[in-house]
Amino acid sequence: MAQKPSIPKGTRDFSPLEMAKRNYIFDTIKSVFLLYGFQQIETPAMENLSTLMGKYGEEGDKLLFKILNSGDYLKDAPDHLLASKDYIHLITKVSEKGLRYDLTVPFARYVVQHRNDLQMPFKRYQVQPVWRADRPQRGRYREFYQCDADVVGSDSLLNEVELVSMIDEVFKRFGINIVIKLNNRKILSGIAEAIGAPEKIVDITVAIDKIDKIGLDNVNAELLEKGLPQEAIDTLRPLLTLSGTNDEKLATLKSLLANSETGMKGIEEMIFVLNSTAALSLKSQVELDVSLARGLNYYTGTILEVKALDVEMGSISGGGRYDNLTGVFGMDGLSGVGISFGADRIFDVLNTLDLYPADTTATTKVLFINFGDKEAAACLQHMAALRAAGISCELYPESAKMKKQMAYANAKGVPFVAMVGESELESRTITVKNMTTGNQSTCTITQAIEMLS
Amino acid sequence: MAQKPSIPKGTRDFSPLEMAKRNYIFDTIKSVFLLYGFQQIETPAMENLSTLMGKYGEEGDKLLFKILNSGDYLKDAPDHLLASKDYIHLITKVSEKGLRYDLTVPFARYVVQHRNDLQMPFKRYQVQPVWRADRPQRGRYREFYQCDADVVGSDSLLNEVELVSMIDEVFKRFGINIVIKLNNRKILSGIAEAIGAPEKIVDITVAIDKIDKIGLDNVNAELLEKGLPQEAIDTLRPLLTLSGTNDEKLATLKSLLANSETGMKGIEEMIFVLNSTAALSLKSQVELDVSLARGLNYYTGTILEVKALDVEMGSISGGGRYDNLTGVFGMDGLSGVGISFGADRIFDVLNTLDLYPADTTATTKVLFINFGDKEAAACLQHMAALRAAGISCELYPESAKMKKQMAYANAKGVPFVAMVGESELESRTITVKNMTTGNQSTCTITQAIEMLS
Numbered sequence: 070m071a072q073k074p075s076i077p078k079g080t081r082d083f084s085p086l087e088m089a090k091r092n093y094i095f096d097t098i099k100s101v102f103l104l105y106g107f108q109q110i111e112t113p114a115m116e117n118l119s120t121l122m123g124k125y126g127e128e129g130d131k132l133l134f135k136i137l138n139s140g141d142y143l144k145d146a147p148d149h150l151l152a153s154k155d156y157i158h159l160i161t162k163v164s165e166k167g168l169r170y171d172l173t174v175p176f177a178r179y180v181v182q183h184r185n186d187l188q189m190p191f192k193r194y195q196v197q198p199v200w201r202a203d204r205p206q207r208g209r210y211r212e213f214y215q216c217d218a219d220v221v222g223s224d225s226l227l228n229e230v231e232l233v234s235m236i237d238e239v240f241k242r243f244g245i246n247i248v249i250k251l252n253n254r255k256i257l258s259g260i261a262e263a264i265g266a267p268e269k270i271v272d273i274t275v276a277i278d279k280i281d282k283i284g285l286d287n288v289n290a291e292l293l294e295k296g297l298p299q300e301a302i303d304t305l306r307p308l309l310t311l312s313g314t315n316d317e318k319l320a321t322l323k324s325l326l327a328n329s330e331t332g333m334k335g336i337e338e339m340i341f342v343l344n345s346t347a348a349l350s351l352k353s354q355v356e357l358d359v360s361l362a363r364g365l366n367y368y369t370g371t372i373l374e375v376k377a378l379d380v381e382m383g384s385i386s387g388g389g390r391y392d393n394l395t396g397v398f399g400m401d402g403l404s405g406v407g408i409s410f411g412a413d414r415i416f417d418v419l420n421t422l423d424l425y426p427a428d429t430t431a432t433t434k435v436l437f438i439n440f441g442d443k444e445a446a447a448c449l450q451h452m453a454a455l456r457a458a459g460i461s462c463e464l465y466p467e468s469a470k471m472k473k474q475m476a477y478a479n480a481k482g483v484p485f486v487a488m489v490g491e492s493e494l495e496s497r498t499i500t501v502k503n504m505t506t507g508n509q510s511t512c513t514i515t516q517a518i519e520m521l522s
Numbered sequence: 523m524a525q526k527p528s529i530p531k532g533t534r535d536f537s538p539l540e541m542a543k544r545n546y547i548f549d550t551i552k553s554v555f556l557l558y559g560f561q562q563i564e565t566p567a568m569e570n571l572s573t574l575m576g577k578y579g580e581e582g583d584k585l586l587f588k589i590l591n592s593g594d595y596l597k598d599a600p601d602h603l604l605a606s607k608d609y610i611h612l613i614t615k616v617s618e619k620g621l622r623y624d625l626t627v628p629f630a631r632y633v634v635q636h637r638n639d640l641q642m643p644f645k646r647y648q649v650q651p652v653w654r655a656d657r658p659q660r661g662r663y664r665e666f667y668q669c670d671a672d673v674v675g676s677d678s679l680l681n682e683v684e685l686v687s688m689i690d691e692v693f694k695r696f697g698i699n700i701v702i703k704l705n706n707r708k709i710l711s712g713i714a715e716a717i718g719a720p721e722k723i724v725d726i727t728v729a730i731d732k733i734d735k736i737g738l739d740n741v742n743a744e745l746l747e748k749g750l751p752q753e754a755i756d757t758l759r760p761l762l763t764l765s766g767t768n769d770e771k772l773a774t775l776k777s778l779l780a781n782s783e784t785g786m787k788g789i790e791e792m793i794f795v796l797n798s799t800a801a802l803s804l805k806s807q808v809e810l811d812v813s814l815a816r817g818l819n820y821y822t823g824t825i826l827e828v829k830a831l832d833v834e835m836g837s838i839s840g841g842g843r844y845d846n847l848t849g850v851f852g853m854d855g856l857s858g859v860g861i862s863f864g865a866d867r868i869f870d871v872l873n874t875l876d877l878y879p880a881d882t883t884a885t886t887k888v889l890f891i892n893f894g895d896k897e898a899a900a901c902l903q904h905m906a907a908l909r910a911a912g913i914s915c916e917l918y919p920e921s922a923k924m925k926k927q928m929a930y931a932n933a934k935g936v937p938f939v940a941m942v943g944e945s946e947l948e949s950r951t952i953t954v955k956n957m958t959t960g961n962q963s964t965c966t967i968t969q970a971i972e973m974l975s
Binding site: 073074075076077080081082083084085088089091092103104105106108109110111112113114115116117120131132134135136137139140141142143144146151152154156159160163164165166168178179181182183186188190192193198200202211212220223225227228230231234238345348349398399432433436439445446449450453456459460461462463464466467476477480481 | 562
């Protein structure tokens with residue numbers, strides 16, 4: 070039975086070339102994580118649905134991939150639910166496991182489950198795929214990797230400073246120029262307090278974010294429409310037009326939030342993080358951005374986002390501080406701060422700006438041409454010597470036409486071809502051809518190894 | 523709501539220590555794969571059920587984890603199937619995706635789907651988790667990694683030789699002494715032919731395998747019971763008691779299979795592989811084992827299995843040649859040969875024999891003790907210098923009691939602790955303590971970097 074094979078919508082195969090580039094990205098991020106003292110963990114792809122449900126909002130519950138129970142999955146399904154095709158209430162009857170939706174909830178579950186084995190503060194990193202039943206579209210996939218680093222069990226702002234420094238190091242290694250945008254949830258709360266409309270904080274941050282695009286008047290009109298009193302809008306004005314250096318912005322904020330204890334605490338935290346990172350002479354710009362408002366119901370302190378400067382693209386990294394990650398699993402009072410790197414977007418940025426190092430996609434270094442059984446046997450010996458010297462090589466497995474073997478080398482991007490024919494067999498030599506320059510020379514295997522190393 | 527968090531049966535969390543060991547295993551295997559010219563691909567965790575179903579036998583179909591369709595998964599479910607709770611026929615109505623069960627079928631699907639982009643022979647490796655709804659038990663998990671390398675598009679036996687050489691290199695690097703057991707499906711067919719009972723081949727290989735345990739008489743009795751004629755059993759006798767060197771075994775086989783064309787072809791192939799690998803002076807034993815009979819309905823030529831010599835354990839690697847991997851997806855005539863490394867068992871062997879290199883579980887190299895804000899600020903500067911030199915380090919984020927900070931260093935296995943107190947601040951020095959020896963010395967940051975590099 071011949072089937073036309075394909076893969077599920079929103080999922081991807083990765084070719085050798087793509088894998089080489091992805092490995093470069095993951096390896097770079099991981100090596101920086103290690104340099105900063107983070108340790109890797111992995112959690113299962115499947116979590117109990119009870120762990121996942123209710124953690125991502127109603128929409129998130131729908132986007133979880135659920136695993137059908139093994140065996141007779143209908144044995145606990147009540148007849149009346151089946152009869153009415155009540156697929157919503159049947160879900161927990163036919164499925165008790167789901168695929169992880171992010172790395173944060175599994176991490177929280179991990180911390181609580183293994184609390185007795187963990188030394189706090191616990192600095193963990195995790196690089197694994199997650200799955201979401203989102204409508205697939207350009208740049209949005211149903212399976213994608215997240216690269217997260219978090220510190221839990223410490224509310225010191227030094228953790229924020231280290232994370233900013235770590236982000237700087239990662240993108241310095243990639244050669245991507247970035248701005249690291251910082252805000253603080255407490256500053257946002259302070260603003261809401263200051264204008265007497267705490268419930269309008271989301272509308273306000275959206276408005277601040279739009280000011281460049283639609284202008285002050287339109288933003289004001291929108292805020293009025295959303296029910297913000299004119300007085301509050303007037304109070305907001307200096308904030309909506311906030312610009313200049315971080316210090317200038319802080320000065321405006323200080324006067325605006327002078328009466329908000331929470332707001333002033335946020336400013337104090339911001340000042341500490343900005344001053345401490347400024348002292349480190351980072352390559353990246355670090356910018357206070359009061360329009361930044363990610364995950365409002367989740368983060369409680371610093372929030373941050375990274376944008377690439379030389380290419381149009383959404384944020385390529387982001388994170389923040391949360392004060393009660395593990396509370397939902399019965400372990401209260403554990404503060405943490407973390408960041409997540411967007412591997413797919415970093416992949417696109419590196420492609421767009423052509424920033425991959427030349428050896429990223431390096432493959433086999435030497436292809437041995439196959440001239441027949443006797444020659445092939447000699448090649449196997451030579452290859453053992455090359456490999457002992459760390460040089461990757463392979464033998465074309467058939468004594469096919471030279472043209473075909475060369476085409477293979479070219480297609481695979483092999484930079485050197487080694488030939489051991491009759492005369493080389495006799496003189497115990499090897500002819501090495503540089504596929505880029507076309508130069509070739511005949512030498513001993515020792516000389517060849519030296520040349521290729 | 524406090525939940526007691528746990529993970530699904532048969533799945534595992536991996537701690538930093540376990541991850542470090544697993545990374546050592548995967549990195550070692552991957553680096554050898556690359557040395558031999560294999561290139562990495564990845565395929566999605568989810569495949570269409572049409573790709574997976576029917577590929578692993580009836581039992582395999584049951585062990586596939588199926589994903590519940592998103593949204594109203596009951597909309598295509600016929601009322602009468604729901605009414606009769608016919609969960610078997612409902613499966614394809616409520617689920618169209620499943621988790622991959624191995625890496626082989628997704629690879630076959632990949633090759634067919636991307637046939638126009640692939641240069642043959644295609645040497646791919648793949649290291650990804652697979653999922654099976656097996657009954658969990660000691661050493662058997664519902665999520666585990668496979669590490670596969672395959673060459674497709676070439677029927678040359680040089681591929682077999684390279685794979686044997688690659689296995690040798692992998693286990694040499696691990697320091698695990700192994701025997702590589704080889705057999706050939708054609709030899710097994712020849713044996714079945716020679717005794718006139720082709721359908722009894724499985725019983726025969728099982729019997730050969732048991733001879734050491736239960737003795738010749740009991741094996742013969744079992745074979746009689748299974749319906750093998752006495753004449754066939756007599757013919758089998760030299761095979762059942764086959765021992766000695768590979769050459770001695772081959773001599774016996776040659777006389778037994780003299781009239782079987784297939785059998786003699788298998789012997790010829792075996793001789794080529796044995797001679798070619800013998801010429802490579804491998805560290806591992808390579809042994810012809812006619813009792814080896816893995817995946818009979820799948821492999822068509824060479825089959826191989828790896829056993830650790832110094833520890834009781836099932837096979838830790840295995841593979842073979844198949845002649846029609848992609849036929850089920852409509853692409854005939856593609857021969858391939860591959861091997862799979864069992865990461866979980868290798869993990870256990872390395873643990874049992876305590877073979878992990880000392881630096882496998884190396885973590886942060888230096889912990890900076892936190893004596894307060896001013897000192898911490900200086901530490902951040904020093905850490906930037908250390909990290910620029912590639913030395914991993916971290917700062918304890920709170921100025922906690924010395925004892926607590928030291929306990930953190932100990933628990934994490936940090937080998938050096940750096941102290942910058944008031945006197946070090948003044949003299950622009952740093953005190954470094956070796957946690958193993960207890961020695962400590964005060965020096966400049968440049969000297970510290972030199973010492974720690």
